[in-house]
Amino acid sequence: MTDRQVRGSVVNGYLKYVEKTWGKDGYEYCCQKARVSDIKVRDGQQYPHDMLLSIIHWISDNHGMARVKQAGKHTIQNLGLLAYVVRFTNMDTMLKKTKNLYPDVYSFGEVNMIQTDRGATLIMKDVSQIPEDCVGWEGAFEGMLELTRTKGKVVKTKCRFNGDPQCEYEITWK
Numbered sequence: 001m002t003d004r005q006v007r008g009s010v011v012n013g014y015l016k017y018v019e020k021t022w023g024k025d026g027y028e029y030c031c032q033k034a035r036v037s038d039i040k041v042r043d044g045q046q047y048p049h050d051m052l053l054s055i056i057h058w059i060s061d062n063h064g065m066a067r068v069k070q071a072g073k074h075t076i077q078n079l080g081l082l083a084y085v086v087r088f089t090n091m092d093t094m095l096k097k098t099k100n101l102y103p104d105v106y107s108f109g110e111v112n113m114i115q116t117d118r119g120a121t122l123i124m125k126d127v128s129q130i131p132e133d134c135v136g137w138e139g140a141f142e143g144m145l146e147l148t149r150t151k152g153k154v155v156k157t158k159c160r161f162n163g164d165p166q167c168e169y170e171i172t173w174k
């Protein structure tokens with residue numbers, strides 16, 4: 001297996017979306033599947049990233065990819081630290097924060113950002129481990145646009161699951 005780790009805050013973000021959307025039953029079913037039934041997931045602690053992938057798999061297998069995107073959006077919008085800072089800021093600052101906070105939340109991968117005339121390109125190296133992850137990130141970036149009340153759009157332009165060396169997202173809002 002891998003030693004990839006992720007903060008509990010992200011795991012909890014996805015679990016909260018599951019509970020909100022499919023109730024206690026869905027939540028318990030998902031926790032069983034992801035083997036987190038007996039664990040109290042704490043925001044600040046680190047957990048195997050595979051745990052998060054199991055939750056994401058449960059969502060896509062049972063409810064489809066569109067729900068994964070919504071879960072990603074919901075998670076970013078309720079991620080305490082980020083959401084707090086971000087409600088009062090703009091996309092440039094928000095994306096820089098994301099880039100800077102990423103290594104604190106994930107023990108693997110790398111996020112880089114290039115500013116463009118119309119917004120920014122986000123370059124995610126070794127971040128997504130399954131195609132569903134990419135969709136979750138797409139949702140997360142859309143969530144950031146909403147959080148900052150910015151009109152714009154997110155387009156996935158490269159993907160490691162399509163043979164590219166890394167995943168890239170073009171976010172335009174200018």
Ligand SMILES: [Zn+2]
Pocket residue numbers: 128131134158159160161166167168
């Ligand atoms: Zn991808």
